[in-house]
Amino acid sequence: MAGATRTPLIREDASRPEAVAGLAIAVAVALIAVGIASLFGLVGIDATLGGGSGMTAIGGVTTVTALGGLLVALGAAVIGLGVGSALGYVETEPSPNAGLVATVAFAGVWFVLGGLAASVAFDGVLAWLPAGAATGGAAFVTAAATREDVGSTLPAGAVAVVIGGTFLTGTIGPSWVWDLGFEQQASLTATFVVPAATIGCGLLAGWAAAKAYGGFGARGRRMGAYLLIYVNASAIIGVLFLLIAFTAVRGIPGLLTGATVAPGAGPTVSVLGVSVALPVSVPFVMNGVSLLNDFQGVLPAIVGTVWLVVGAVVFAVPLGVGAAVFLTEYAERGRLTQAVEIATNGLWSTPSIVFGLFGFTFLVPRFGGTKSLLSGMLTLGFMLLPLVLITSREALLAVPDEYRDASAALGVSKWHTIRSVVVPAALPGVVTGVILGVGRIAGETAPILLTMTGGTFVSGDRAADVIGGFAFTAQPPFVTNPELLRATTALPFQLYALITAGVGLGDNVSNPTEFQWATAFVLLLVVLSFYAVGIGARYYFRRRLRHE
Amino acid sequence: MSHTTDTRTDAAVTRWRRRLRAFREETSTAALVTVGTMTVALLASLVGFLLASPLTALPFAVFLLAAGVGWIRHQGLTARVVTFAMTVSTVLILLLITAFIAVESIPVIRYGTATAFGVPVPGLRLFTETRWDAVSEPIRYSMVPMIHGTVMVTAIATAVAAPLGVAAALFLSEIAPGPVREFVKPGVEILAGIPSIVYGFIGFTILSPWASDQFRTTGQGSYLFVGIVVGLMALPTVVSVAEDALSSVPESMKSGSLAMGTTDWQTMTSITLPAAFSGVSAAVLLGVGRAIGETMAATVMLRGVPQLTKPLYNVFYGQETLTSLIANNYGNAHGLQMDALFLAGVILFITVLAISIGSQYIEWRMHRKLGGEL
Numbered sequence: 001m002a003g004a005t006r007t008p009l010i011r012e013d014a015s016r017p018e019a020v021a022g023l024a025i026a027v028a029v030a031l032i033a034v035g036i037a038s039l040f041g042l043v044g045i046d047a048t049l050g051g052g053s054g055m056t057a058i059g060g061v062t063t064v065t066a067l068g069g070l071l072v073a074l075g076a077a078v079i080g081l082g083v084g085s086a087l088g089y090v091e092t093e094p095s096p097n098a099g100l101v102a103t104v105a106f107a108g109v110w111f112v113l114g115g116l117a118a119s120v121a122f123d124g125v126l127a128w129l130p131a132g133a134a135t136g137g138a139a140f141v142t143a144a145a146t147r148e149d150v151g152s153t154l155p156a157g158a159v160a161v162v163i164g165g166t167f168l169t170g171t172i173g174p175s176w177v178w179d180l181g182f183e184q185q186a187s188l189t190a191t192f193v194v195p196a197a198t199i200g201c202g203l204l205a206g207w208a209a210a211k212a213y214g215g216f217g218a219r220g221r222r223m224g225a226y227l228l229i230y231v232n233a234s235a236i237i238g239v240l241f242l243l244i245a246f247t248a249v250r251g252i253p254g255l256l257t258g259a260t261v262a263p264g265a266g267p268t269v270s271v272l273g274v275s276v277a278l279p280v281s282v283p284f285v286m287n288g289v290s291l292l293n294d295f296q297g298v299l300p301a302i303v304g305t306v307w308l309v310v311g312a313v314v315f316a317v318p319l320g321v322g323a324a325v326f327l328t329e330y331a332e333r334g335r336l337t338q339a340v341e342i343a344t345n346g347l348w349s350t351p352s353i354v355f356g357l358f359g360f361t362f363l364v365p366r367f368g369g370t371k372s373l374l375s376g377m378l379t380l381g382f383m384l385l386p387l388v389l390i391t392s393r394e395a396l397l398a399v400p401d402e403y404r405d406a407s408a409a410l411g412v413s414k415w416h417t418i419r420s421v422v423v424p425a426a427l428p429g430v431v432t433g434v435i436l437g438v439g440r441i442a443g444e445t446a447p448i449l450l451t452m453t454g455g456t457f458v459s460g461d462r463a464a465d466v467i468g469g470f471a472f473t474a475q476p477p478f479v480t481n482p483e484l485l486r487a488t489t490a491l492p493f494q495l496y497a498l499i500t501a502g503v504g505l506g507d508n509v510s511n512p513t514e515f516q517w518a519t520a521f522v523l524l525l526v527v528l529s530f531y532a533v534g535i536g537a538r539y540y541f542r543r544r545l546r547h548e
Numbered sequence: 549m550s551h552t553t554d555t556r557t558d559a560a561v562t563r564w565r566r567r568l569r570a571f572r573e574e575t576s577t578a579a580l581v582t583v584g585t586m587t588v589a590l591l592a593s594l595v596g597f598l599l600a601s602p603l604t605a606l607p608f609a610v611f612l613l614a615a616g617v618g619w620i621r622h623q624g625l626t627a628r629v630v631t632f633a634m635t636v637s638t639v640l641i642l643l644l645i646t647a648f649i650a651v652e653s654i655p656v657i658r659y660g661t662a663t664a665f666g667v668p669v670p671g672l673r674l675f676t677e678t679r680w681d682a683v684s685e686p687i688r689y690s691m692v693p694m695i696h697g698t699v700m701v702t703a704i705a706t707a708v709a710a711p712l713g714v715a716a717a718l719f720l721s722e723i724a725p726g727p728v729r730e731f732v733k734p735g736v737e738i739l740a741g742i743p744s745i746v747y748g749f750i751g752f753t754i755l756s757p758w759a760s761d762q763f764r765t766t767g768q769g770s771y772l773f774v775g776i777v778v779g780l781m782a783l784p785t786v787v788s789v790a791e792d793a794l795s796s797v798p799e800s801m802k803s804g805s806l807a808m809g810t811t812d813w814q815t816m817t818s819i820t821l822p823a824a825f826s827g828v829s830a831a832v833l834l835g836v837g838r839a840i841g842e843t844m845a846a847t848v849m850l851r852g853v854p855q856l857t858k859p860l861y862n863v864f865y866g867q868e869t870l871t872s873l874i875a876n877n878y879g880n881a882h883g884l885q886m887d888a889l890f891l892a893g894v895i896l897f898i899t900v901l902a903i904s905i906g907s908q909y910i911e912w913r914m915h916r917k918l919g920g921e922l
Contacts, residue, residue: 041758177764180864182858182859182862182864183858183859183862184765184766184857184858184862184864184865185764185765185766186763186764186765186862186864186865187763187764188763189762189763189764191762192762192763218810218811218813218814219811221811221813221814222811222812222813222814225813226723226813228715229715229716229718229719229723230719232712232715232716232719233715233716233719233724233732235712236712236716236732236735236736236739236783237731237732237735239739239780240735240738240739243742243746243747243750244742246750247746247750318634319634319637319638320634322630322631322634322635323631323634323635323637323638325631326628326631326632326634326635327635330628330631330632331635336635339639340635340638340639341908342904342905342908343638343639343641343642344638345904345905345908346642346901346904346905347638347641347642348904349834349837349838349841349900349901349903349904350645350841350897350900350901351840351841351842351843351871351896351897351900352841352843353841353843353871353874353875353893353896354645354649354841354893354896354897354900355645356874356878357649357652357874357889357890357893358644358645358648358649360878361648361649361652361890362644362645362648365600366597366600382641382645385638385641386638389638413624414624415623415624415627415628416624418627419627436737436741439741440740440741442743443741443742443743443744443745443746444743444744445743445744445745445843445844446744446843446844446871446875449875449878450874450878492743492745492844495745495746495749496745496748496844496847496848499748499749499752499848500848516749516753520746520749520750523743523745523746524742524743524746527741527742527743528738528741528742530741531737531738531741535734535737535738
């Protein structure tokens, strides 16, 4: 589809204005990158360029001034591209006006710009409204009434020139502060305004330059839109990587504290009566918290999370898959299916804390009146149920009707068809859905906050031992398991408790910050490994389906 | 009007009777007894559980036994009954949630009675005053500060998630070349998988101190940054639902437009987006629902002081949302204060349920319009 507009003819025709537009796009992207870097404090805005401090290679230009210069140049280039096209120096195909989106965007930006300038200039006077209306109106008229080559470049370029000008002239210098005059005190400072404005100008001018690069008109707008959409997609992926990498870098030192690799270094595990000492010891995930430990860890939380997940899966998966089977195979479309659909989607969007409240008032009094592992399992099971139901139903619906018809034609009863044809065919989809759903609930904090959580620092021997806890009694309810009815901890709650514990933390662990980040990292690892397995399973099944 | 309703009801009842009779005729007595035992035992265990009776295990054991017998002797019928019970249980869970949290919130609604035009209106004072104080007299449980907080956070989150999410959905469904798509799509899914407490932790340790420093605020926690973080968390919901809507637009419509010589971007803006508009707005609505219900990031990053910001549009201070109120106070709340937390839960639940039903209605209309089957 896209190839239709990108003919080799245009490529070969790359003339000088197109090179200028391309350069402007590159500068805009670079400015956005610098803006983001200085927002995170990687580039100080009052840093001196051209060598270390004191060295005045280019006259001690600060970052603000340099950014201002670049912005003015970028704005001028963008305006030049538009004016050049309007005067007929460049062959373009502009539309009669800049289009609705551009017009609204420019009017909005200029309204804010004019209003802000007036508020800073006349402090406290209600001058911002007329000023903003004047500048916004001017931008609106320019974008709507002039031909696209001017209408879509002039307002954008002018923003960059004006803002760059304030940086260049020192109106907004490194120590600029504007007290907003709120009752709860807040100010805008240069360290925030300069990078933010640079990013905004970069986006706006880059958009306009991309339009010029495409020669305005339909092709130009496509160019501009694609630039913004690609920037957006890479920003989302960038944030994801940043989050994971940041947590990993901060968390790994804590995770590996005291870790050793040596034969027999680890704890002893017995498999089928044969005891083997593991060759790896990672105290953080193998210990609890106690005075005698050399290194403290979060083993009880990991065990708690595992049991929570197991309990929720045991409760929700049969229920969800069964309901999905009934809905797709037995029920006729009608009131019941509609009600179930509404209920499922309602459950899916119910806030997790509401599930917690429900567990607190419904489950906790019925399981001994105290917070317990069992209440937590069921609460998470309620949350998992709609996820399982929705994905299983989709998987069952995707099984072709030919399968059912062929089986029925052989004289197989309906239930046997479901059991031996439909469900096996839908199994990959169901399994994938369950894994992704589990990944989601494993990280939930709010529901278990009110239903199952106990202390912050739990010693290793208090890790839940559900299998060993079952016992039979003569009185109803005949089966008891104190382990299930006891409050325990889980990774997400452990992290929450570590955040809120504040000062008391230092008494229990030697390096609280490291301990926190390591907990966050372990939680992230657990959850993301579910996602990795789920996504991997989906690819595997899909590829196998294609080969068949 | 009522006449036709009556006839319709009559017809339905007759149909039911006929179906029931047919069912009775084609099923053996033994199977009927088994299924009947299962049903009665299951209902009894439900009642027992609701009454918190320790004897609940008894009828449940009977149910399991009957189901076991049924599974061996009449597998098809048993499977049908069991899956039906499972289906009903999903509706039942939603009803139970509604009933239980609503009942718990009644006392505080009574406590908040205020007179308007000489008529006492229960709960009115909770929404007309702005004071929340559970300790010192006069004790008041106003929901207004928390509703303000939730509205602020949700508005900022929507401003982040809606445009970025729709753009990313367009990218995934229409623009991205194959390999890029295979890379970005799981990335968005993983973004949804990062636990909210991890977002909250990073926000609390990195973002909040930074923001407090940048904007020279007193103390940490601002609606602005909670809103941005929550928007990031609502983003995957918007992307995946909007992408479904965009790719459900028939390919023939798009090809028809492209054959007229438009660019693919023109096709997107004038054919695909308008056709999928209702689906895309449903996606944004669901994203709003996610943002309203987001708990842990808000709890950790906000100040936890239930009051309005001054002035109301001061986004650089973050006090409390409905969700964080519950998470912050459940530990030391009892009596009326606990009931007030349940009221916050009821408000959240009703809002989000309304949003969910609304978005389902919009999606249903879109499917009907595009002639797809549903």
